[in-house]
Amino acid sequence: MPAHLTLEDIGRLAGVSRSTVSRVVNQQANVNPAVRDRVEEVIKRTGYAPNRAARSLVSGRSGIIGLVIPSRVHTVFDDPYFPRLIQGISSAANETRTTLSLFLFQSEREEEELYPRIITSGYLDGLIVTATRMADPLLAQLSSGDLPVVVVGRPDVDGVSYVDADNRNGGALAADHLCGLGYQRIGLLGAPTSTTAGVDRTTGFVEGLARNGRALDPRLRVDGDFTDSGGYAAMEQLIEQRPDAVFVASDTMAHGALRALRGAGLSVPDDLALISFDGFPASETSQPPLTVIHQPATRAGEEALHLLNALIAGAEPPLKKILPVDLVVRDSTEPRQP
Amino acid sequence: MPAHLTLEDIGRLAGVSRSTVSRVVNQQANVNPAVRDRVEEVIKRTGYAPNRAARSLVSGRSGIIGLVIPSRVHTVFDDPYFPRLIQGISSAANETRTTLSLFLFQSEREEEELYPRIITSGYLDGLIVTATRMADPLLAQLSSGDLPVVVVGRPDVDGVSYVDADNRNGGALAADHLCGLGYQRIGLLGAPTSTTAGVDRTTGFVEGLARNGRALDPRLRVDGDFTDSGGYAAMEQLIEQRPDAVFVASDTMAHGALRALRGAGLSVPDDLALISFDGFPASETSQPPLTVIHQPATRAGEEALHLLNALIAGAEPPLKKILPVDLVVRDSTEPRQP
């Protein structure tokens, strides 16, 4: 058995030319059924598979898309968000026979060195970029090229395609929930305002308070950095101000916050109510189970790939998709005794 | 600016032939320094990057390796192990200018359909396969081909290259620790024996008990399935037998076990001591912080890529690497009062 069968080989074995074999491999119409069967038999028997490099050279398409996760999300995998996102992208990729390449940058240096070659080497049909920050330099580099791109999370510039959860509405829903339950000293453990997600969740939360006739007391707001320990530290600060309810802008920070509360001997929701954002499985088994604004991270991944495929097929950017979030009430909030 | 610059274009711009350009791009020696400079200037100015498909067609190498995570680890990302492994592989790949493609199978169907084309389509230089089970059919399919492969975790067949943590020694260390502290009714919340990791950790643990003059009481052993809820369920069973210390074969299961203990009103380590396997960050912030056998998951990923690169470069399989584990004592175990 040769290292690599070619169209020519199959053709010889089936007594036809390479063109005909190519036609049956690519499921084209104009082939005599009898010939087709014969060729297919040979293909099956020999286990022939077309050489992707050759195909890609002539077609200009690789069937590969890239997923870029920048260095600043180094702790990337300590937040369940990214794994879920990847799972969504991967699942949609499998369905559309697309191969997913992962570019996980672990430092600024890697990012600066690798990113340019990724976008120019021309073996990617498109790119999904996550976790862009405000004024992201990566995005800037991209816009100059002609590589189809979709960003996960709202970018702060126009003209680029993206999919995002409805962070703003999520923040508002959290405010509604807390206000509706009768909490009075409502605080915010925010996500970093260097991210659009952070900005949007906070904006929505403030708007939600406003439509309930409330305002956010600046002393009751501390921002975290999306990490568990950041949530811990922020909550330690917050409790000095004695809030009776807090909206924590991510599950991971909420788990840190919970530890801080436990450490301070405060009980949830009796001493302090908590509502979180994300709603990943761990929020259900925490102590107590958390009331959350749930966002569909896996679905965001799927949608991102679908948008990208559309772009690759020729759709005009920007394509946009905002995914709904919803309130899931569990034990960390409860009607406030008057 | 054309969609895609070619060697020919650069040659024309620099007043040389495409071969010369190729030589400077590939850093070959026989080029007049002056010419080299001129060509390099043009390349920089135009932002030329070689077409990978063309390169790969002629060289037979793609510079892409695949990482396969089978369907049965569907919950893959609820265990911090895989993210860390991926991070290690990715980091080593970035260093060696290798591109990492991710194949996350979410169902048996996807696996059966995609796997054959992955290994035959010839656009991968090599493959890293994780989480193989006993008698893994994926492995069987692989051994027939000539694609370099390294498995993460000890496979149950000979002749295949792999990297693994020293699970057996880890189990033994756990036993030593518990025995040394004076615990009497020592139990095991094991990993599934359908995995070599499960088998090895259990074997090592039993051997460790033996060298301390102990045996594992079968009633004090319940196996979990590597999940949080599995750990919860298994611990619920175990506590009926009143062990005074338990070796839990993974962090994730340990967290489930901890919830079960809390639910039963038992305190750790007073009522029951716990030692876990993995030692990921969450084991440090749990209540109480867990004594663990730590395994270097990120490093396993790096080593896997290095072995694979060696194989691709022509090394003779099987290549093997066993990574050391070590005991980290925290609060979930303590000297037993006699």
Place this chain on the structure above:
DNA sequence: CTGAAAGCGCTAACAC
């Protein structure tokens, strides 16, 4: 319906 032929961008002899 099928074959012959050209060419995708690159590398690697082989000449000069």
Place this chain on the structure above:
DNA sequence: GTGTTAGCGCTTTCAG
């Protein structure tokens, strides 16, 4: 040192 040439395996006109 540098240019010319012949493919790598495939798709795609273009004839027949």
